[in-house]
Amino acid sequence: MKLAASAADTLDKARDGARLIILDLNDRTIPPIEVLSEIKADETLRNVPVVCFLSHVQADLRRRAQEAGADEVLARSVLGEKLPAILARYTG
Numbered sequence: 001m002k003l004a005a006s007a008a009d010t011l012d013k014a015r016d017g018a019r020l021i022i023l024d025l026n027d028r029t030i031p032p033i034e035v036l037s038e039i040k041a042d043e044t045l046r047n048v049p050v051v052c053f054l055s056h057v058q059a060d061l062r063r064r065a066q067e068a069g070a071d072e073v074l075a076r077s078v079l080g081e082k083l084p085a086i087l088a089r090y091t092g
Contacts, residue, residue: 010023010030010042011035011038011039011042011045011061012036012040014039014045014048015045016043018045018048019047019048019049019090019091019092020048020049020050020051020086020087020090020091021039021045021048021049021050021051022052022053022079022086023035023036023050023051023053023070024052024053024054025052025053025054025058025061025073026054026058029034030080030088031032032052032065032092033061033064033065033068036050036052036065036068037069037070039040039069040068040069046054049071049072049090050070050071050079050092051067051070051073051079052065052070052072052073052074052077053075053076053078053088054068054073054074055075056064056073056075056077057064057074061092066084070085073090
């Protein structure tokens with residue numbers, strides 16, 4: 001697992017063999033929707049699954065993430081419950 005500190009760092013770390021990207025849509029250190037769009041537009045990353053999480057009340061942000069190509073968008077509480085299953089599904 002690699003944690004990224006910036007938008008560029010996110011993309012650089014992902015290009016280094018990522019099998020899954022988990023993206024906090026409330027992260028204030030990066031523009032999450034832009035990063036998600038860049039991931040899905042990048043030839044080496046577009047097939048890497050991206051699971052996003054956010055507050056359950058952020059319906060507009062959820063919609064924007066889905067439109068940008070998120071494979072899953074989950075409420076923060078649901079991610080906590082399902083994380084083991086998500087990791088098993090996407091990383092085998």
